[in-house]
Amino acid sequence: MWTVVKSVLAALLGVQNNRNRQEDFSSDKPGVYIATGVVITLLFVLLLVFLATLAAR
Amino acid sequence: MRSRCWWLLVMTFAASGSQAQTNGWNMPVGVTDVSGDIYGLHMTIFWICVVIGVLVFGAMFYSLFRYRHSKGAKAANFHEHTSVEVLWTAIPILILVGMAVPATATLKNMYDASDAELDVMITGQQWRWRYEYLGEDVAFTSNMSTPRAQISGEEARGEHYLLEVDEPLVLPTDRKVRFLMTSDDVIHSWWVPDLAVKQDTIPGFINENWVKINEPGIYRGQCAELCGIDHGFMPVVVHAMEEEEFDGWLAERKAAAEEEAMGVDREWEMEELVERGESVYQSICSSCHQAEGQGSPPAFPALANNEQLISDVDWHLDKVINGVSGAAMPAFRSTLNPVELAAVVTYTRNAWGNDTGDVVQPSEVAELIAQ
Amino acid sequence: MAPKLPPQPPLQHSNTAVADSQSHGHAAPPKGILRWLLTTNHKEIGSLYLIFSLTMFFIGGIFALVVRAELFQPGLQLVEPEFFNQMTTMHGLIMVFAAVMPAFTGLANWMIPLQIGAPDMALPRLNNFSFWLLPVAFTLLLSTLFMPGGGPNFGWTFYAPLSTTYAPPSTTFFILALHIAGISSILGAINIIATILNMRAPGMRLMDMPLFVWTWLITAFLLIAVMPVLAGVITMMLMDINFGTSFFDAAGGGDPVLFQHLFWFFGHPEVYIMILPAFGIVSAIIPTFARKPLFGYASMVYATAAIALLSFLVWAHHMFIVGLPLVAELFFMYSTMLIAVPTGVKVFNWVTTLFRGSISFESPMLFSLAFVVLFTIGGFSGLMLAIAPADFQYHDTYFVVAHFHYVLVPGAIFAIMAGVYYWLPKWTGHYPNEKLAQWHFWFSIIGVNLTFFPMHFAGLAGMPRRIPDYALQFADFNLLSSIGAFFFGASQLLFVLVVILCVRGGKKAPAKAWEGAEDLEWTVPSPAPLHTFETPPVFHRASH
Numbered sequence: 001m002w003t004v005v006k007s008v009l010a011a012l013l014g015v016q017n018n019r020n021r022q023e024d025f026s027s028d029k030p031g032v033y034i035a036t037g038v039v040i041t042l043l044f045v046l047l048l049v050f051l052a053t054l055a056a057r
Numbered sequence: 058m059r060s061r062c063w064w065l066l067v068m069t070f071a072a073s074g075s076q077a078q079t080n081g082w083n084m085p086v087g088v089t090d091v092s093g094d095i096y097g098l099h100m101t102i103f104w105i106c107v108v109i110g111v112l113v114f115g116a117m118f119y120s121l122f123r124y125r126h127s128k129g130a131k132a133a134n135f136h137e138h139t140s141v142e143v144l145w146t147a148i149p150i151l152i153l154v155g156m157a158v159p160a161t162a163t164l165k166n167m168y169d170a171s172d173a174e175l176d177v178m179i180t181g182q183q184w185r186w187r188y189e190y191l192g193e194d195v196a197f198t199s200n201m202s203t204p205r206a207q208i209s210g211e212e213a214r215g216e217h218y219l220l221e222v223d224e225p226l227v228l229p230t231d232r233k234v235r236f237l238m239t240s241d242d243v244i245h246s247w248w249v250p251d252l253a254v255k256q257d258t259i260p261g262f263i264n265e266n267w268v269k270i271n272e273p274g275i276y277r278g279q280c281a282e283l284c285g286i287d288h289g290f291m292p293v294v295v296h297a298m299e300e301e302e303f304d305g306w307l308a309e310r311k312a313a314a315e316e317e318a319m320g321v322d323r324e325w326e327m328e329e330l331v332e333r334g335e336s337v338y339q340s341i342c343s344s345c346h347q348a349e350g351q352g353s354p355p356a357f358p359a360l361a362n363n364e365q366l367i368s369d370v371d372w373h374l375d376k377v378i379n380g381v382s383g384a385a386m387p388a389f390r391s392t393l394n395p396v397e398l399a400a401v402v403t404y405t406r407n408a409w410g411n412d413t414g415d416v417v418q419p420s421e422v423a424e425l426i427a428q
Numbered sequence: 429m430a431p432k433l434p435p436q437p438p439l440q441h442s443n444t445a446v447a448d449s450q451s452h453g454h455a456a457p458p459k460g461i462l463r464w465l466l467t468t469n470h471k472e473i474g475s476l477y478l479i480f481s482l483t484m485f486f487i488g489g490i491f492a493l494v495v496r497a498e499l500f501q502p503g504l505q506l507v508e509p510e511f512f513n514q515m516t517t518m519h520g521l522i523m524v525f526a527a528v529m530p531a532f533t534g535l536a537n538w539m540i541p542l543q544i545g546a547p548d549m550a551l552p553r554l555n556n557f558s559f560w561l562l563p564v565a566f567t568l569l570l571s572t573l574f575m576p577g578g579g580p581n582f583g584w585t586f587y588a589p590l591s592t593t594y595a596p597p598s599t600t601f602f603i604l605a606l607h608i609a610g611i612s613s614i615l616g617a618i619n620i621i622a623t624i625l626n627m628r629a630p631g632m633r634l635m636d637m638p639l640f641v642w643t644w645l646i647t648a649f650l651l652i653a654v655m656p657v658l659a660g661v662i663t664m665m666l667m668d669i670n671f672g673t674s675f676f677d678a679a680g681g682g683d684p685v686l687f688q689h690l691f692w693f694f695g696h697p698e699v700y701i702m703i704l705p706a707f708g709i710v711s712a713i714i715p716t717f718a719r720k721p722l723f724g725y726a727s728m729v730y731a732t733a734a735i736a737l738l739s740f741l742v743w744a745h746h747m748f749i750v751g752l753p754l755v756a757e758l759f760f761m762y763s764t765m766l767i768a769v770p771t772g773v774k775v776f777n778w779v780t781t782l783f784r785g786s787i788s789f790e791s792p793m794l795f796s797l798a799f800v801v802l803f804t805i806g807g808f809s810g811l812m813l814a815i816a817p818a819d820f821q822y823h824d825t826y827f828v829v830a831h832f833h834y835v836l837v838p839g840a841i842f843a844i845m846a847g848v849y850y851w852l853p854k855w856t857g858h859y860p861n862e863k864l865a866q867w868h869f870w871f872s873i874i875g876v877n878l879t880f881f882p883m884h885f886a887g888l889a890g891m892p893r894r895i896p897d898y899a900l901q902f903a904d905f906n907l908l909s910s911i912g913a914f915f916f917g918a919s920q921l922l923f924v925l926v927v928i929l930c931v932r933g934g935k936k937a938p939a940k941a942w943e944g945a946e947d948l949e950w951t952v953p954s955p956a957p958l959h960t961f962e963t964p965p966v967f968h969r970a971s972h
Binding site for chain 3: 081082083084085091094095098099102103106109110113114116117120121124125126127130131132133134135136137138141142145146149150153156157160161163164165167168183207208209210214216217218219220242243244246248250253254255256257259260261262264265277278279280281282283284285286287288289290353355356382384385
């Protein structure tokens with residue numbers, strides 16, 4: 001699970017090395033990556049909303 | 058080649074910039090605290106970009122020069138380096154956070170319109186601005202005063218070509234003034250660079266902005282949002298006065314407005330109305346219906362020799378007072394006072410061969426509006 | 429590019445191609461115009477797209493020159509403001525929807541099957557239909573210029589209510605034209621996704637695909653996600669204009685700002701639709717002429733995905749001055765600034781690819797290098813525009829015009845031209861005339877900078893966009909821009925000349941036309957025969 005999260009975070013930053021992506025792409029379950037991606041995107045949006053709300057006070 | 062090009066241009070404009078009135082080729086520092094803050098942010102982010110650009114393009118041009126195939130360069134075969142990649146991701150993030158902090162502070166300040174001492178309602182109309190000093194019974198419209206002959210090149214162009222108006226917005230210095238902004242027709246955008254105020258005026262919405270001017274002077278700007286044919290001919294001019302001078306001006310305008318209100322009840326002569334109407338027509342109506350009433354169909358019908366207009370005075374009054382829904386003709390019931398409405402209707406009914414001989418009295422118009 | 433392909437005998441391929449086409453007994457193609465109307469071949473449809481795009485590039489360019497001619501000096505000399513507004517609007521619409529987008533689709537049609545070892549697109553008839561919708565859509569759009577009341581005059585962003593209540597009667601035709609173009613884009617995107625996901629050569633995994641294929645895969649998903657939003661918003665306009673609804677009419681309880689939210693929810697991903705395939709092209713060309721694999725292939729793919737994702741979260745940075753609440757301003761400022769990170773990663777990767785390479789400067793490389801530098805300058809001004817307080821000064825000025833032209837002209841269009849020069853040997857079997865191509869490059873780069881660099885200054889000094897006449901202090905900048913624009917426009921005739929000469933003859937190109945080129949398209953002969961890869965090639969992955 002942690003490796004999936006790590007890969008998705010790497011994708012969000014746009015940095016990944018070849019070894020890890022070989023691992024990612026040899027997995028048969030793209031669904032897990034997509035689901036994690038969606039969840040992390042939502043968390044990212046919430047984080048930004050939180051930061052913006054905090055800053056606006 | 059890029060950087061040489063850049064410097065060439067900078068030099069060119071440093072030279073030519075001196076002939077422009079203010080800042081020839083950069084954002085103005087402006088005359089408010091906010092405009093100064095924005096200028097600071099602008100220059101900071103600009104220099105950050107310059108430094109990054111010099112580093113990145115420097116590395117690029119060094120590689121292009123040093124590793125030329127024609128000089129027998131042999132290609133290495135590396136294609137990733139995780140720690141370098143993490144580094145060049147992390148550094149920009151830190152820079153961006155450093156940039157976001159002052160930007161947030163400035164933005165919060167710009168959004169704080171509380172404790173204003175004066176409220177001015179700004180209404181965008183195709184293609185003029187209407188200013189209303191709320192609670193002071195002073196309101197007027199502000200039209201471009203550059204003659205059409207200058208635009209077509211028949212006359213020499215003046216110093217403030219396209220950036221001059223018949224009546225500027227007059228504001229006090231050192232007082233916080235709140236703007237309430239809306240529009241009667243399409244979206245406009247009220248912009249004065251020296252005040253760093255640019256805000257869309259949107260039909261059905263009231264936007265808020267504020268300004269506290271530090272120096273008296275005349276500040277010029279333009280409508281910034283495409284709003285139709287005369288979008289380019291919708292200047293904003295702000296005349297900032299010392300506080301006492303402003304108070305005197307406001308009192309004078311109040312007295313004049315009261316006098317005008319009295320005029321509604323008296324009987325007006327035709328010549329008076331036509332004379333007054335012509336000036337109203339030229340400043341308000343001519344941008345669409347044209348100087349000689351010829352219009353520009355199909356959007357803007359001709360008024361000269363318009364059968365319906367000539368035959369039906371009630372129809373004519375209705376269109377001017379209430380506008381035409383679903384078309385570009387706005388309702389002028391609140392923009393113009395009864396004297397101006399009566400005058401402009403009388404004028405159009407007697408100009409350009411429309412010789413109906415009709416005289417519409419301000420009192421009749423006042424009655425129509427009251428209904 | 430990470431995968432290294434072993435040299436494959438091209439001769440064998442051409443033999444199988446010929447043998448296959450005979451054994452499959454392809455019926456003789458219809459002659460003349462019918463051949464082009466009915467073709468289902470990805471190469472022919474690709475060529476149609478490219479020719480269409482080039483034609484529209486010149487039509488849109490002429491509109492731009494009308495604008496620049498009027499702005500050559502202060503005053504109104506050539507056109508009336510009404511026609512000026514139609515020209516700015518049509519220039520934008522044609523360049524975005526009829527020049528840049530079809531050019532990328534054309535390159536995708538030609539190159540994606542060749543790069544993944546597929547015999548054709550997955551849905552060839554649909555492919556034909558998507559192309560032929562375009563001439564219909566844009567004939568309809570251009571015809572509005574001849575209608576009473578004129579064509580669209582409300583800017584390519586067509587903000588309501590200027591584009592609804594106050595619009596010319598031809599607006600309904602404009603809406604239908606955009607609908608048809610949108611359907612074409614969606615069908616094209618579906619076809620590309622189906623091709624990439626189903627028809628790769630055996631052994632080629634997603635992470636072995638060339639970056640042009642990757643960026644197009646992500647672009648296609650963006651298209652499918654946002655074109656329906658555009659369709660929705662123009663349908664709402666249609667209803668407002670013709671059926672008495674009030675979606676955007678404040679007098680009827682509607683909301684003009686809603687229009688902008690919907691438009692930019694489409695419009696911002698649309699910006700990336702126009703740039704991601706350019707990233708892919710440049711990522712193919714730079715390694716070829718640096719004779720060195722692309723640095724950080726995996727990062728490039730991830731960064732593309734990140735940019736695509738972020739593009740859905742930043743739309744309101746186009747609306748900083750409409751009066752959004754403070755929290756919304758801050759949210760969109762932060763998210764927009766973050767886009768600089770993955771975009772920066774891409775630029776760093778290209779520069780590092782050059783480092784310790786063995787670099788030669790053929791015309792595709794020159795255009796790609798100019799892309800990197802000038803796109804980055806456009807990125808810098810984009811970063812400046814992201815700072816919300818400063819945007820209150822930049823917004824709707826020529827600074828914005830300079831910004832998006834830097835990302836679109838030396839960005840998207842230079843990448844397209846780089847791609848054309850790069851793949852012309854594969855398409856025609858001849859190298860383009862290098863000398864003319866180099867002249868074209870140097871003229872273009874001078875023209876582009878002379879046109880668009882002074883616009884930064886004009887904007888900062890206070891010149892709003894979309895005005896037909898301007899105050900005297902902007903005269904110098906506009907004079908330079910106009911000279912640059914005519915210079916740039918005229919130098920594009922050289923491009924046409926190079927392409928025509930290259931189709932008719934020139935130095936013969938071998939299958940692998942460029943020394944450092946690695947992808948599958950270079951294993952088929954030049955010119956590529958009408959049918960390629962009818963038996964899938966064996967794909968060997970580089971081992972690292």
